[in-house]
Amino acid sequence: MISLKQVSFSYEDVPVIKELSYVEQNPVITGLWGRNGVGKTTLMKLIAGHQIPSQGNIEVMGHRPYNNQEAQRHLCYMQEDHPFSDIWTIRDALRFYQYFKPNWNQELAEELLETFKLPQHKKAKKLSTGMKTALQVVIGLASQADVTILDEPTNGLDAGMRKKFYERLLDSYDAFPRLILVSTHQIEELQPLLESIVVVHDGKLLLHEPMEEVRERGIWITGEHDRVNQLIGNQKILDESTIGSVKKVMIDVPFSDEWRELGRSSGISVEKAHLQDYLLQMTDNVQEGVR
Known part of the structure; x- marks a missing residue:
């Protein structure tokens, strides 16, 4: 699925990721946790191919993700406050990702729009924080990408909507197992769904263990x-x-x-x-x- 070997990355000579190695070979729902500023967002961008490591090697489904169209067919990265086009409606956003994601499940996308009460003709730029997060969740789950990365997928969702997200996340994974990496501060709520947890600290991998062991x-x-x-x-x-x-x-x-x-x-x-x-x-x- 994904493999990182001795990966480092720096912003203007400031180290952010430091010789980090991480391998996930099987479908699993994994939680990504760490304090603010420890390198979580950079790590997700590196895996998603948005940035290239300063050193080391990253592979996603056997392909290096940076500037690699074949790797991107296996990836879906929905970052926090995802940058949708200002002219897109919700329907436009779904059509765009449907074109690029070969495992796209349109039936699931329609169901999720109903679940999160998203009006298809509303402009993405006019969505509230919670509605925009819900749109990101819809795309992330409906993509059924082999490696799906969800960054803070409960941001702005109320308790009821968060519960629905957790239910639909598990349903989607059961129907189409893949690697789902979820970065979250809501670790207490999400942990019953997680099979493993990754903890990043100071740009390094501090912990990668089964959730059933860590939660005890x-x-x-x-x-x-x-x-x-x-x-x-x-x-x-x-x-x-x-x-x-x-x-x-x-x-x-x-x-x-x-x-x-x-x-x-x-x-x-x-x-x-x-x-x-x-x-x-x-x-x-x-x-x-x-x-």
């Missing part, structure tokens, strides 16, 4: 100071705070019945950390040179 990591332990210290032993601490005699720490281990029982027997609170909190603390520790 991170435990909050709260209780009397000495008891907490005794319970956690030499486990890696991602965050800690103390108020009086009460200490609260997050440790980087999978949540399990064993930890729950240890907390119960020690009179200490043991809770699963939210995925977003875990990822934030993990990247904080990278910045501090802990991990």
